[in-house]
Amino acid sequence: MKKNTLGIFGLFVVIFLATAILNPDFVSGYNLQNITKWSSLFAVISIGVAFVIITGGIDLSIGSVVGLVAVVMSYMLTIEGFSPSLTVFSMLCLSAFIGLVHGLLITKARIQPFVVTLCGLLIYRSLARWLTDNQSLGPIPRDDQAGFVNKEFIEGLAAIFKGKIPITETFNLPTPFIFLAVIGVMAAIFLNRTIWGRYLLALGNNEDAARYSGINTDAVKVIAYIICSLLAGIGGMLFAFELNSVQPAQTGEFFELYAIAAAVLGGCSLRGGEGGILGVIIAASVIRLIYNSINMLGISSHLEFAILGLVILCGVIADESIKSVMAKRRTAQVNAAKK
Amino acid sequence: MGDAPKPLLEVTALEKQFPGVRALHDVDLTLNQGEVLAVVGENGAGKSTLMKILAGVYAADSGSIRLEGREIQIRSVREAQAHGIALIHQELNHASNLDIAANIFLGNELHKTGFLNREQMHAEAAGHLQRVGLEFPTNTQVADLAIGHQQLIEIAKALSVNARIIIMDEPTSSLSQRETRNLFEVVNDLRSQGISIIYISHRLGEVMELTDRVVVLRDGENAGELVKNEVTHDAMVKLMVGRDLSQFYQRNVTEPGEVVLEADRLRTSAHPHCELSFTVRRGEIVGIAGLIGAGRTELLQTIFGVTPTVGGVLKLDGRELSPQKSVEAIDAGIALAPEDRKQHGLILQMSVRENANLPRLRVDQKFGAINFKSEMDVAHETVKKMDVKTPHVEQVMQYLSGGNQQKVVLGKWLAMNPRLLLLDEPTRGIDVGSKQEIYKLMEQLAASGVAILFVSSEMEEVLGMADRALVMHEGAITGELGRDQLSEEAVMQLATGSQRAA
Numbered sequence: 001m002k003k004n005t006l007g008i009f010g011l012f013v014v015i016f017l018a019t020a021i022l023n024p025d026f027v028s029g030y031n032l033q034n035i036t037k038w039s040s041l042f043a044v045i046s047i048g049v050a051f052v053i054i055t056g057g058i059d060l061s062i063g064s065v066v067g068l069v070a071v072v073m074s075y076m077l078t079i080e081g082f083s084p085s086l087t088v089f090s091m092l093c094l095s096a097f098i099g100l101v102h103g104l105l106i107t108k109a110r111i112q113p114f115v116v117t118l119c120g121l122l123i124y125r126s127l128a129r130w131l132t133d134n135q136s137l138g139p140i141p142r143d144d145q146a147g148f149v150n151k152e153f154i155e156g157l158a159a160i161f162k163g164k165i166p167i168t169e170t171f172n173l174p175t176p177f178i179f180l181a182v183i184g185v186m187a188a189i190f191l192n193r194t195i196w197g198r199y200l201l202a203l204g205n206n207e208d209a210a211r212y213s214g215i216n217t218d219a220v221k222v223i224a225y226i227i228c229s230l231l232a233g234i235g236g237m238l239f240a241f242e243l244n245s246v247q248p249a250q251t252g253e254f255f256e257l258y259a260i261a262a263a264v265l266g267g268c269s270l271r272g273g274e275g276g277i278l279g280v281i282i283a284a285s286v287i288r289l290i291y292n293s294i295n296m297l298g299i300s301s302h303l304e305f306a307i308l309g310l311v312i313l314c315g316v317i318a319d320e321s322i323k324s325v326m327a328k329r330r331t332a333q334v335n336a337a338k339k
Numbered sequence: 340m341g342d343a344p345k346p347l348l349e350v351t352a353l354e355k356q357f358p359g360v361r362a363l364h365d366v367d368l369t370l371n372q373g374e375v376l377a378v379v380g381e382n383g384a385g386k387s388t389l390m391k392i393l394a395g396v397y398a399a400d401s402g403s404i405r406l407e408g409r410e411i412q413i414r415s416v417r418e419a420q421a422h423g424i425a426l427i428h429q430e431l432n433h434a435s436n437l438d439i440a441a442n443i444f445l446g447n448e449l450h451k452t453g454f455l456n457r458e459q460m461h462a463e464a465a466g467h468l469q470r471v472g473l474e475f476p477t478n479t480q481v482a483d484l485a486i487g488h489q490q491l492i493e494i495a496k497a498l499s500v501n502a503r504i505i506i507m508d509e510p511t512s513s514l515s516q517r518e519t520r521n522l523f524e525v526v527n528d529l530r531s532q533g534i535s536i537i538y539i540s541h542r543l544g545e546v547m548e549l550t551d552r553v554v555v556l557r558d559g560e561n562a563g564e565l566v567k568n569e570v571t572h573d574a575m576v577k578l579m580v581g582r583d584l585s586q587f588y589q590r591n592v593t594e595p596g597e598v599v600l601e602a603d604r605l606r607t608s609a610h611p612h613c614e615l616s617f618t619v620r621r622g623e624i625v626g627i628a629g630l631i632g633a634g635r636t637e638l639l640q641t642i643f644g645v646t647p648t649v650g651g652v653l654k655l656d657g658r659e660l661s662p663q664k665s666v667e668a669i670d671a672g673i674a675l676a677p678e679d680r681k682q683h684g685l686i687l688q689m690s691v692r693e694n695a696n697l698p699r700l701r702v703d704q705k706f707g708a709i710n711f712k713s714e715m716d717v718a719h720e721t722v723k724k725m726d727v728k729t730p731h732v733e734q735v736m737q738y739l740s741g742g743n744q745q746k747v748v749l750g751k752w753l754a755m756n757p758r759l760l761l762l763d764e765p766t767r768g769i770d771v772g773s774k775q776e777i778y779k780l781m782e783q784l785a786a787s788g789v790a791i792l793f794v795s796s797e798m799e800e801v802l803g804m805a806d807r808a809l810v811m812h813e814g815a816i817t818g819e820l821g822r823d824q825l826s827e828e829a830v831m832q833l834a835t836g837s838q839r840a841a
Contacts, residue, residue: 194707195700202697205688212645212675212683213697213751214666273688327358330738 003326004267004319005279011315012286019293026296029170035285035292037174041238043284044180045255046262047187048231050280051224053263054191054204056272057106057113059225061098061120062232062259064128066252069095069236071128074139074246077154081146084153088237095233096226098124103222121256128248136247139240161241176238180281183231188277196220205273261308262287265315286311345408347372347535348393348424348504353402355388355559360740362388363559366402370504373533375526377546380556381579382797383741383768386539387429389556390506393537394426395419425497429508433489435482440464442481443496467495470532471525486632487518491525505529506537511545512796513631516835523549541797543572544827557581558770572827576799580771588778588803591786592822595806596621598657599790600642600759605651609637610814614651617809617816619759619790624781626805627794629834634814635794636678639761642792643675644668655759669698674752676745678763678794684748687737691729692718694736695751702755721750726776742773749780760784762793766800778804798827812836 019026045062052059073091076082082090098120105116140154141147147154164172191197199220203210211217235255240246266283268275290311294304348370355363363385370376378386391397393404395416403410406422413419419426433442440457443464449456464477471491481489490510497505507526511519526536526549540546546553553570555562555578563578565571573584580587599621604614615638619625627635640646642653644662653660655671662668665675677683685694696714703710718732725746729739736744745765752760765781766774781804785791795801801808808820810833818833 193709193711195704195709196707198693198697198700198709202686202689202693206682206686208683209686210697212643212665212677214664214669214701215697216664216666273686330358330735 002267002276002279003322005276005282007318007322008266008279008282008286008315011311012282012289015286015289015293019289019296023296026293029168029172031292031296033164033171033174035288036177037242038291039285039288040174040176040180041235041242042255042258042262042288043281044176044183044238045232045235046259046266046280046284047183047277048228048235049256049259050263050266050268050275050277051187051191051200052113052228053260053268053270054200054272054275055221055224056204056207056270057221057224058117058260058270059102059228059232060114060117060256061102061124062228062235063252063255063257064121064124065095065098065229065232066236066239066255067246067248067250068124068128069233070139070240070243070246070251071132071137071248073237073240074137075131076147077139077150078137078141078145078147081141081149084150084157088157091233091237092230095229095236098233099226099229100222102229103225106225107218107221125249125253132248134248136245138243138245140244158241161238176242179234179238183234184277184281187227191275191277196223200224201273203272258284258287261312265312267319346370347374347407349405349408350389350393351403351405353389353392353404354400355385355392355397356400358738361559363392363399366556366559366561368554370535370537372535373530374552375530375536375538375550377538377540377550377553378556379540379543379546379553379575379579380562381771381774382764382766383558383770384556384562384579385559386556387508388559390426390508390537390539393419393424393504394506395424396426420500420502423501423503424506425500425502425504426506427490427493427497427508427510429510429512433481433492436480438478438480439468439475439484439492440477442492443467443477443499445496447500463499464495467498468492470498470528471495472521472528485518487514487521490514490518490522494525494529502534504535504537506539508539509541510538511540511542516831516837519545519835542827542831543575543798544831546570546575547572555579558772580774580799584799584803587775588799589782590624590778590804590806591782592806593622593786595623596788599655600792601652601654601657602642603652603654605638605641605653606649607634607637607641607814608646608649610634611649613814613816615816616651617819619792621788621790622785624785624791624793624804624806626801626808627792627811628796628798628801628808628830629811631796633811633834635811636763638811639675639677639763639792639794642668642759643673643761645675666701669755672756672758673761674698674755674757674759675761676748676752676763676765678767680741680744680748680767685736685744688735690733690735691722691727691739691747692732694747695721695732695754698751699754717754721747721754724753725750725780740770740773741767742769742776745769745773745777749777753784757789759790759792762791764795765793766795766797798830801825801830802827810834 049059049062069091073087076087077084102116105111106113141151160175163175166172199215203217203220207217262284263280266280290308291304294301346369350368353363353366366389380386392399395413395418398414411422434445440461444460449460461477471494473491510522538550547570553565557579565574576584598618600619602615602617604616606614629635641648644665644667647663648661660671681687695718700709703713722732727743727746766777781791802825806822808825809816810818810830812834820829
């Protein structure tokens, strides 16, 4: 495990134990189940943005993609009555297409990632509101809606997306955790064991040198944006079923910030070229854990963002200082070896 | 001048350490009033580091600097200026959108409570311009000036802060012959006005002509000092490389084989009006000489597919090739060790293993999965074959010395078995020992049939290693010199455009 991942894991343990001691309700099956569920949901979208951040880019549109996919999926399932499998498939295509467009605009039209995805944030959110006339809706059809004929199938989907697998009497494992486990393993394999993962890390560190080594840097970058939007889309479907009521103006709002925060806290440098999947997953859990602890300990929920901000800041400062100490030690070693 | 009893500037036991490399060790230097002192040495000998310390760009780790016998601290460029020391960088850094007066006073603007005092600045700037022999209106945009004139503006800027010591870092590396003559006149003028000049150059001919005394650095240490009639070409080179020349550049020229690379009226995007035609044969080492900005790097980048060709034909082994991306050139058997190793050659934050394998991962994979075993084998093999001094293959590149970094760059390409090896300033910024190893490697590769085309700004390197040299000037090939025709004078004449060979 990387030093950074160990550090963030340590933070997780500290917050967990402290809250557990201060409020025994924290470790109740119901609460742990809740934390697991929300952590998994946010970790999925955080893994996506981690890929983009590793290339040295950024994706601000994640929350809006979550919102758009949640809205369009609910719309197709309930009001239009499309086949659920076709709907899920088209949502995967839609989100991957969004990523492809982002990637092409960034690599071929040479527009900065911040600008491209900021526009995406505005466009997708607005489309979601326009499409539904800003009325809230859910994925499960009512009996007066066209999608009612598919109700059983859709409820089956819901069981996959927001199901609970009994583990103990009080703790059920939420199915988003299974999604996270599968996605996390695939992402880690992709990043660490394939040539494309190596290329991502290489170009994030030094795009020119990667290009001079014969790497098609543009293609690799586009792949990163596709992964990011695709995972946001999967997140959108998971969130839609989880929330059961999708608000076109609100669902997914600010999720990009949670995702970016998790990626940074989990060891991805916004300079690019650095990051690991496990760290990001743990960091996403830490963020949910902090949120939960604030509730459990009766701290004003208005302080949530302040505490979160401070934790991330301290985490990054600690990370940087460890790095500079390591660098000094390394230099000393190299010099010692020379003499 | 006479025998100055007390030097103006006295540097003793200077030390400077960078991550992975000892840039300066126990370096001494003295400079007298009104003296032109040359500091020479191979690339990476520590000249630039030493000058940057004097100019306050870097801080020394230890050692003392005395000015008129008084110990001084130079912690910033501003403090250096306050002591009367000014550095004229090799790459001129003007705000080229501003006019001459604004550039001369950049950072030291004359003002009345925050409002610029334009009249006074223009008036004073005109005076400084006169001292360097320029007669432009002071409201001329610097971007409109020739490079040689821009250099003189830098000198005028140094005079404006009352510099007593002016350091010139390779001032002639991009100047034409006429501009160089002009600069020499200004330097001689300044000397007669009592200003001391530290002159850094690779052009030993210039050094002999201009300077009174030469300090030679080698691998960050004092290698020796030459005074007046001791200053000869051979004496300087011998001190610079620390051994006999014949031993340093070992080139056993053999009869070259068939043509590997052929350029026919090739045009690059940097100089689209120039048509370049030349060949490189199997087992041949061809050098490309020329001034900075002559289009040499751009030529290599075009062959390597980093920048697409604008016109003309490029053939490799008789097959036409017009690479749009470097991957196409690589697949055809071309490799490039770029000039800027840190920016283009290596991923500094990654390990030796990862860097040594970067180009070849693509050809050794199954469904995208990295073959970790062969990756490790190649890494170990590279370290062994290239004699890379690293504690282990997982060492992060940035902690290796320049020479070892360059060996990894070459190693990663040799793992691809190239037919044509392009080397852009192959020994820039590396120690003399590694240099010799790289020359030996070039020799071995040529003997094994690789065609080598290298760009070098170091005269000795071109003279020592090239079987044949192409000389470029302003984007065009102005001449081709066989090994028996190669001399500093012949190369410089072609490089500065003062003579065009038939």
